[in-house]
Amino acid sequence: AQSVTQLDSQVPVFEEAPVELRCNYSSSVSVYLFWYVQYPNQGLQLLLKYLSGSTLVESINGFEAEFNKSQTSFHLRKPSVHISDTAEYFCAVSEYGYNKLIFGAGTRLAVHP
Amino acid sequence: NAGVTQTPKFRVLKTGQSMTLLCAQDMNHEYMYWYRQDPGMGLRLIHYSVGEGTTAKGEVPDGYNVSRLKKQNFLLGLESAAPSQTSVYFCASSYTQRRGNTIYFGEGSWLTVV
Numbered sequence: 619a620q621s622v623t624q625l626d627s628q629v630p631v632f633e634e635a636p637v638e639l640r641c642n643y644s645s646s647v648s649v650y651l652f653w654y655v656q657y658p659n660q661g662l663q664l665l666l667k668y669l670s671g672s673t674l675v676e677s678i679n680g681f682e683a684e685f686n687k688s689q690t691s692f693h694l695r696k697p698s699v700h701i702s703d704t705a706e707y708f709c710a711v712s713e714y715g716y717n718k719l720i721f722g723a724g725t726r727l728a729v730h731p
Numbered sequence: 732n733a734g735v736t737q738t739p740k741f742r743v744l745k746t747g748q749s750m751t752l753l754c755a756q757d758m759n760h761e762y763m764y765w766y767r768q769d770p771g772m773g774l775r776l777i778h779y780s781v782g783e784g785t786t787a788k789g790e791v792p793d794g795y796n797v798s799r800l801k802k803q804n805f806l807l808g809l810e811s812a813a814p815s816q817t818s819v820y821f822c823a824s825s826y827t828q829r830r831g832n833t834i835y836f837g838e839g840s841w842l843t844v845v
Contacts, residue, residue: 627771650831661735661821661836662774669831708773712831718764718789719834721773 620645622711624722632730633701639694639725641709651692652710652719653683662708668692679703704729733757735837737822743843744812752807752840754822762825763805764789764834765797767818774821780805812844 625640643649650669654662666677673685683694692709706726710719735756744750754763761782766774766789776789780799794816796808805824809816822837 622773624773652831654836659839661838662823663836664833667831667833718776718779719774721766721775723771723773 620649620711620713620720622709622720622722624709624725626725627723628726628728630728630730631699634698636697637695637699637703637727639707639709639727641692641694641722643690643692643709643711645690645711645713647713650712651683651685652712653677653681653692653694654708654710654721656706656708656724658705665694665707699727699729701729701731703727735822735824735835737820737837737840739840740838741841743845744809745845746812746814748812749808749810750812750842751809752820752822752842754805754807754824754837755803756805756822756824756835757803758824758835759802760824760826760835761802762832762834763799764823764825765795765805765807766821766823767791768821768839769818777807777820809842812842814844816842817844818842 623642652667653665655665656662668685676682681696706724709722764779765777778797783802786797798806820840823834825832825834
């Protein structure tokens, strides 16, 4: 059965510092990988996803994630964070042929001035 | 763009009461889902539907029922609410089963059972 582990429940960081949110998954088959972001009192929004091809995927607001098959990881990174990046971030996995997402427990990113 | 709309947004129930959460989507999506979100546990799938008239169990279906009588609507029912069902509920939808289809979420329904 597939599962997702987000290694940090909370990540405090100062504005303009780099950040990495870690995600590991387990699955016996090929997967699609996603990062969703949830701003306070809102639903989840897709940030980026890996389907195939280049293992490095980027979002429009400067985040990137790299699929590492050997380490079964999909860590999210941003070289310089802003106050507006404060949110909860969820890593999710979906097995080929299925459209059900399995979510990690979430990582709360708190950006301080 | 309405997208996925959930009603009500907030509700307080007494133990044993029943209620229905309504989800509507205007994107002509085949798939619809109900998730619950609890602190430290991420989102867990309650039930889902792959098309009008179909439903299936997810990870945590006990205590809930669902119906998909119309393609655009997906109802989540609690027949006899329990305090353990206090949670934030999210409805979501997506196109038919394809590679990595994006799932679109509603803004959530906060339910408290006292």
